[in-house]
Amino acid sequence: MPVKDPLIETLKVCILQLQAEGTVTDSSPHLATCCELLELILRKGLQQPVLSLTHRDYWYCFEQLLQHDTCGRLSAVSLAVQKTTACPKLLTAQGRGRFFIRLMLAKRTLENAVKHVLHTGRVMEWYSPETSVLRNEKFVEPFLSLCLVLSEIKFKLNIENCSFLDESWLLPVCETYEAVPCRELGMVLRYLDGRVFVLELLHGGMAQVDMFAEPGDIIDEINGISLRNSSNGQAGVVLSRLKGQPLSLRLLRWRCKDGAMYRPLVPLLRQLKQENPLLQFSSAPQPSPAAQRQSQSQSQCVKEGRILYALQLLGKTNIGMYGGKEVLQHAIPAVLRMRQNSKEVLLDVKETHMTCTDKSNKQQLFQHHFPEISCVGRFGQPDFTIFAFCVVDTPDTGQPKGFCCVVLQATSSTECEELVHRIAAGFKNTEWFV
Template sequence: MAEMQFTPQMLLEKITWPVEDSDDEDFDLDTTCRITGFLRMFIETGTLAQLLTFWVGWEMLPPELRVEISGGTLPTSSTCFETLKLPAHFKLYMDFEKALVAAIKNVNPHLSSCCELLELILRKGLQQPVLGLVHRDYWQCFEQLLQHDNCGRLSAVSLAVEQTLACRKLLSAQGRGRYLLRLALRRRVLEGVIKHLLHTPKVLEWYNPAISLLMNEEFVEPFMSLLMVLSEMDFKLDMENCSFLDESWLLPVCDMYEAVPCRELGMVLRYLSGRVFVLKLLPGSQAQVDKCVHPGDIIDEINGISLRNACNGQAGVVISRLKGRPLSLRMLRWCVQEGGVYRPIIKLLRALREENPSLQLGPSPSSQQPTNQGQRPTPSQIVYIVQFLGKTNIGMNGGKEVLQHGIPLVLQQNQPSKQVHLDLKETHLICTEKSNMTELFQHHYPEISCVGRFGQPDYTVFAFCVADSPETTQSTGFCCVVLRASTVKECEEIVNRIATGFKHTEWFV
């Protein structure tokens, strides 16, 4: 109510703008024009609260200032060359300044509002074809630029349009237009794209000059000022997370799940409206052990192969083609970072629940313990300090029975021992010398034929067998690698972890 009494026009009039011939050393005409244009965008369309929400976030303002603004009291304001310190008593000025220069990512709460505003301007006054056979959107305008703009400087626009056309996750003109806008923001070329649009009459004639902002000189100038501001901002957007742009500017939480080669991942899938949903995880399966996939999540792509608009069984076909290779799955989460359901899939989740009343959605990010990005509390994060005792060729048999004579053979050779780091990662193990961090060997779990402990003298010695020259086509037999742990418990733990890694990576041949 009272909020509507305080408008950007009032703020604009209250600002003390410096004059060009002033003696002020901080005067910057370019900055002045940009801020002026930016503010004028909101003069007829919103309140100061909307301006602040778009620019820095209403929630960033101190509570007492929000009360003052809502009460209709006009705060004092500074000059524009001080980066427009909106009210002089704006206590979070440092946060405000950081918000202007910080990288903008998919999770930025104001990103969708910014994109919606740009989309609204580009659609304003866009006329539909007379016959109405095809719905015209601003995407078609960008496409037509390649045919009708004769300036010869369309390289950035052409590349953006070509990349958009090549994206298989987009099914509609709306999705492609939104993808191109995000791409232009990321590459800082949106201002150039709109300039090309403004000097291409064949495309501009699609707009109604009476209501289009692009055809109105009074509005074009502040709009271009806004684009100039946006071109200086750092948009670090994940362009692969685009499968929902056909439906919404709101994008889901997107995570990568790296799975080792295995017999089966153990996920029950349901294909619904072109999406591949995870219904449940099989007990003891690779997916359940890794704890990176949850019921309700969507498989967006596998090893770069998009599953957007997938038909029944398509995910299984893709995985079967990749048999024996590590899998990289792009997962779209059913919930947002704050813990609520991702709105564009609410109806789909409701349909899944009607079909499967027992469906239990996985935990939301807010209900889990925070971990470092890209890390999971799995055996892949364990590094042991052990003694490397040596290795030797044991012939063409790599079965577990050879360990009983392979280990004594290495011990009898009295090779110089080295203190090493044994890093048991998710898909492979790496051994590096502790003194100089030189890598001694690296083996993927499928290369390991067996692993076990030596029964004497103190149960701290263990070994595993690998192909002696896995990089060559001609086999030279197997090699027995022998190491010593610091304790019996640690030795048993290492053997179990290697065995677990091998179990999850073995394939039937």
């Protein structure tokens, strides 16, 4: 039986789901998963320089293509590298790499970009021949074939919506508002983490009358001028320079399309609420009964400023003395085959630990601190809503300690992805897919 890489096999399933959608947009439930899998494959086996304080990421591999001129200065790949480098909204190598992946998908040239990296010997030396996909003859051909399939899918993406790629593959709702020349827009602004937030709308101002913004939204651009990484007062300087001219405002909404809170903004919105206690970020409207059921965990389960996730606890089982991430691909199906009685639960992921309570009677089912957790991952069959984590098991009997695999199911693949990210961030050293 030929050896298979789990990342490539999971990417194959994800691509089949994208093909079934036809045209792929930013609202596709499988887009973020596909991009993250590509990122994990490009990172796998990437070795860090010995005498350097700079962390090497896969973006530097594509950036090197310009220096070695392996693709020609005017090729689509070269122009994409230049556009990525020049984007003022990207502050990290991770953000630039993610922007480049989205750009290559939109231009249908990801396969060409990967081939240029493969043909650049200096760059390929950065990858470990033992662990990387790109330097493994058995894996690289299937990966290139999947990249070719992706080039045949139509991606209709908003490339300019990239200000949160440094932090997350999840993107906010991005809208543009065209304003006629006016003396003032009628907004009180607040600068947090290099972003320009709308803190308050002034009574009778244009923003309130036209209802094009609400407190919590971010002004991302004004007439094409990026406000990412802005210092205090920069938006006012730009507006004064454009006084008397029509304005084009690019806004990032704090609400997702289903009315739920955009999760990467939760810590910053919490700070805004401290300054203006009248702000209400949890009273999101539910557009339809179906959307209301799907977004119940985000929009209705908010406690003391924290999001509580409404999940299904599918069961758990003892997996022995080894709790590495490799066991998840066997432990999750084992729990599913046991068909234990599932429970509706609320999961609260805090800074140092997480707690799980029974939704019906509010009884606490478990509480685990992150140092107790050995791994976390998603299960890709038949969808991407099931995930699990392994934790130190303390049996009631006199049996020796081992590890227990706890399996849960989220309401959507996006919610599942966010949960795995948040749990993984608690102990950092894990891969997020099995």
